[in-house]
Amino acid sequence: MTIEKVSQEAKLFLTQYFNETDKPYEYLTQRIAQVNSEIDQKGYYTQTYDEIVYGAKLAWRNSNRCIGRLFWERIEVADARKADTYEEVFDYLLSHIQLSFNHGRIKPYITIFRPQQEKKNIIKIWNHQLLRYAGYQTEEGIIGDSDSIQFTKICEGLGWKGARTNFDILPLVVQIGDNHPQWMEIPDDIIPEIPIEHPDYPEIASLNLKWYAIPIISDMRLEIGGLDYIAAPFNGWYMGTEIGARNFADEYRYNMLPKVAEKMNINTKHESNLWRDRALVELNAAVLYSFKKQGITITDHHTAAKQFEVFEKHEAAKGRDVTGKWTWLIPPVSPATTHIWHKPYTNDILTPNFFYQDKSYQ
Ligand code: HEM
Numbered sequence: 001m002t003i004e005k006v007s008q009e010a011k012l013f014l015t016q017y018f019n020e021t022d023k024p025y026e027y028l029t030q031r032i033a034q035v036n037s038e039i040d041q042k043g044y045y046t047q048t049y050d051e052i053v054y055g056a057k058l059a060w061r062n063s064n065r066c067i068g069r070l071f072w073e074r075i076e077v078a079d080a081r082k083a084d085t086y087e088e089v090f091d092y093l094l095s096h097i098q099l100s101f102n103h104g105r106i107k108p109y110i111t112i113f114r115p116q117q118e119k120k121n122i123i124k125i126w127n128h129q130l131l132r133y134a135g136y137q138t139e140e141g142i143i144g145d146s147d148s149i150q151f152t153k154i155c156e157g158l159g160w161k162g163a164r165t166n167f168d169i170l171p172l173v174v175q176i177g178d179n180h181p182q183w184m185e186i187p188d189d190i191i192p193e194i195p196i197e198h199p200d201y202p203e204i205a206s207l208n209l210k211w212y213a214i215p216i217i218s219d220m221r222l223e224i225g226g227l228d229y230i231a232a233p234f235n236g237w238y239m240g241t242e243i244g245a246r247n248f249a250d251e252y253r254y255n256m257l258p259k260v261a262e263k264m265n266i267n268t269k270h271e272s273n274l275w276r277d278r279a280l281v282e283l284n285a286a287v288l289y290s291f292k293k294q295g296i297t298i299t300d301h302h303t304a305a306k307q308f309e310v311f312e313k314h315e316a317a318k319g320r321d322v323t324g325k326w327t328w329l330i331p332p333v334s335p336a337t338t339h340i341w342h343k344p345y346t347n348d349i350l351t352p353n354f355f356y357q358d359k360s361y362q
């Protein structure tokens, strides 16, 4: 991005921020003048804490694929822009896991490291999520999460050794500047995991399924006012279908539907008895039941859709259009039972926002 572009994006963001928070106009013109002189000197500018907080909230509100946006104003921000060493970065990441977990009452949280524009000691997080299971391709087939096979190879190449169970939590992998990446095992006692059981089908527990409590996305770029925060891990809480209808159900992932059907004693010979759908619903019910039993925040897809509908009403009341990506907003279980199925959304890309970025490894 050229420095003219940074200045233009800064002005757009600051104007939106000051207007939406009813700050006096002269404060805005002063801040824009200050930012422009800093950009003239350094080619970039430093945002205030309040600016990165509002920027993170706007990025969430603008996330077209997110059904959880009702709570966009309720996110806590850890300002990690001063972090400079591997020790400091790993410490922020472990704190993020613990503070967002909050003994099960999960808090939306984002940790923001320095922007790419600062050039020195650029921090890159190689993990897709801070908590995720390893995957291994073996002669006998796949062990663990097939989504992680490539990253697991990278980790083992860096010296990490997985136990080769279906649920090995991967190490944190961080790279500062052009230095060699460093990895760190996450201590067992801060990894919240939930064993999966079903209130009416006791046999399901014997599948020995479990999943980690918090999804913390750590490989997206947060863009605010022309600055690129390429390390800005953020979390919400899970929607049960993510685990029950995708992670456990996809054939190329844990492929559990045939096993769940067997534990429910339903015949799997003919698709026409909908054994796959019965297994899917009860697996999703088991995920929701198990999280709730352990007191861990989770939402079902019906509640999440209703909350999204309230978000749409709030935005309309503020005179703002809701942008969305329909194919991501509809849940993978019973999508047509939600209002989302029955209405169109425009997928305009606004900033601030979260974007995919090239993997730090290939
Ligand atoms: C508070 C509870 C939240 C829930 C229940 C929720 C739910 C979801 C779900 C189900 C998806 C689709 C994921 C998939 O299909 O792989 C999603 C996508 C997304 N969410 Fe949320 N979300 C929440 C909070 C947040 C927060 C706090 C942020 C950021 C500050 C966020 C940003 C995003 C983004 C950027 C995507 C798209 C990711 C991609 O394109 O791969 N969400 N959300």
Ligand SMILES: N=C(Nc1cccc(CNC[C@@H]2CCCN2)c1)c1cccs1
Pocket (backbone or CB within 6 Å): 068, 215, 216, 217, 234, 235, 236, 237, 238, 239, 242
């Ligand atoms: N509940 C969540 N789920 C979520 C959100 C964004 C991205 C993801 C991971 N999506 C990647 C997978 C793999 C391909 C399609 N989905 C999960 C949240 C994660 C972080 C904040 S909310």
